[in-house]
Amino acid sequence: MKKVVIIGNGAIGLCSAYYLQKEGFDVHVVSACKEGAEDSCSYGNAGMIVPSHFTPLAAPGVIRQGLKWMLKSKSPFHIKPRFNKDLFQWLRLFYAHANQENVDRSKHLLKDLNLTSRDLFNSIQEEESIDFNFERKGLLMLYQTAKYQEEEEKMALQAKALGLDVSIKTKQQILGLEPHLTPDVLGGVLYKSDAHLNPTVFMKGMETILKAKGVHFHYNSAITGFSSHKNSIEGVYTSKGKIKSDEVVVCAGTWSAALVKQLNIILPMQSGKGYSMTINGVPKNLQHPSILCEAKVAMTPMGNHLRIAGTMEIAENNLCINKNRLNGIKEQVPKYFQNFESDWFKHITPWVGLRPVSPDGLPYIGRVAKWKNLSINTGHAMMGMSLAPVSGLLIAKSLATSSPSLDLSLLKPERF
Ligand SMILES: Cc1cc2nc3c(=O)[nH]c(=O)nc-3n(C[C@H](O)[C@H](O)[C@H](O)COP(=O)(O)OP(=O)(O)OC[C@H]3O[C@@H](n4cnc5c(N)ncnc54)[C@H](O)[C@@H]3O)c2cc1C
Structure with a gap:
């Protein structure tokens, strides 16, 4: 053997x-x-299973948006400036791949890999009789501004062209899908192909x-x-x-x-630091995992718990928490939901994780x-x-x- x-x-x-x-x-x-x-x-990630994420991180517009976010201490993206040969090499490669050609080359593969993986989770759950709260309810992209509505609707068209099951929802329809937290949004896109689970x-x-x-x-x-x-x-x-x-x-x-x-x-690689907070026994929960588009915050219902995750800090390999960015997440969530109370964040120990990020x-x-x-x-x-x-x-x-x-x-x- x-x-x-x-x-x-x-x-x-x-x-x-x-x-x-x-x-x-x-x-x-x-x-x-x-x-x-x-x-x-x-362990502490958002547990989203994402055929909807067929666009690689290195895509057109990412660098422009990233530079704007770099100037804000509570923004969802940051690169910690430092003199480091590996970081320079990674940035050079990221810049070279942040284009439409890279998206066109990668999107079919990313979609197929994610769809296959989603079905494999299903098989593991059935074959091994372990229940990790795997649910196929889809993923909601929620937006509050016309700019993000336009972007998300364009993305939904691309997703449809790739064969994904996706539908654009009005504000009223979103309220129907999420009756408990009462989203304060312009609308959203539902990716029915997506799923979620409890990572731990x-x-x-x-x-x-x-x-x-x-x-x-x-x-x-x-x-x-x-x-x-x-x-x-x-x-x-x-x-x-x-x-x-x-x-x-x-x-x-x-x-x-x-x-x-x-x-x-x-192996060009940088750590993409992110945080999550889990509200155990949340009084009112989401019905679908959701991404708050402008804030780049992910929210996943896990039974009667709610996990809220965000930020991508290209930083050193350490687990130090940047309180400004954590507060950035905490401040954004109540802006999207009328029934979400900031007090629910009290006494929650934040989790920090390092994503292994390749430049393409x-x-x-x-x-x-x-x-x-x-x-x-x-x-x-x-x-x-x-x-x-x-x-x-x-x-x-x-x-x-x-x-x-x-x-x-x-x-x-x-x-x-
Ligand atoms: C905030 C946040 C939210 C996220 N949400 C999602 C999501 O919704 N959906 C999704 O798909 N992904 C999500 N991710 C990304 C996902 O969590 C990571 O991509 C994934 O967990 C990486 O898994 P891994 O096994 O490669 O690495 P890790 O889970 O980091 O495991 C690496 C392992 O290697 C071991 N190790 C390291 N060095 C050594 C050594 N020298 N000797 C022996 N062992 C060693 C470590 O102990 C560890 O066990 C999220 C990440 C973050 C931070």
Whole structure:
């Protein structure tokens, strides 16, 4: 039986483990986290499963809008200015990809990956009998201004052209869809193709079923280096000793770039810091996950809880909280809902996570050319939860058959 070491137990690592064990590999998940810790990016995210997000982060207009936001301390986007070679390289590549050509090249793939992944969540829930509150109610894009109405309506037309089930809603229709919080909006767009889940319940459930299926977990075992011979990786060194392996899959989120640098692989990546706050037992809840378009805030009902998430700060790999940006989120939400009370934010401990962000808005998935038994599965930015099952499946198929079902050339880890 071939032994695979997966580095990282975030959503991408766990889903890779799930499909690799299905292919008959002896799977070992190695993580820097303690057992039971919920401190990776995969726990506090908004849990949105998003075929609607077919536009990559690097798209026309993003740089102009980003520069405007840079000047505001409470805005949803910020790049922390610093002298850093990796940041300069990432910015250069982001600038080169923020165009229509990149959108046209990526949109079919992103839509297909997200749709496949959504269906895989469904299969996991049914096959494994774990209930992670997966619901297919769609996603609402809510806008308050004519500018965003125009933008969202254009996007809805593009989505329809791609075959997605999408409809534009008037203010009255939105009030009908969301009777409890009473949205104060001009209208919205409902993406019926989208879904949502509770990330923490999904992560805990997956780890439990993986253990039951014989996957080995090595906690508290930060990878410190690799053991190699010629162009082959023989194993990994961890803070607890060496683990031999026939194959290595790097799923270490935003920390992946530093890890593979040790193997002379350049993986342009920046951390996209974001925050979330969960109001447990919220008095009035949303019926649909929603994105507040002008504010760039995501809100997801999770049973009788409501999770509110936002900001993208391209910053260093630390979990410091910028209070201004957190307050920016808190101030925006009551502006969109007449029945939302600011007091509900009282006594809530904010969560912070680091998204692994590639410069062209596409993840890195597949084998690397330099090493015959090394694969990478990371760089999913704002879609890591949504794309986790399909990314895991693609990695498993590429290790098992050397011929994945989808053309992965756009996702090659060494594409830059
Ligand atoms: C505010 C916010 C909201 C979001 N909302 C959504 C959403 O609605 N939908 C969506 O699809 N995505 C969303 N995302 C993005 C999503 O959360 C991430 O893309 C995803 O969680 C990344 O998963 P990952 O497994 O790649 O990384 P992580 O979850 O960060 O896991 C990385 C793992 O690698 C381990 N590791 C790191 N270094 C080492 C080392 N040296 N040795 C061993 N282990 C190591 C870590 O311990 C960790 O377990 C959101 C993110 C944020 C911040």
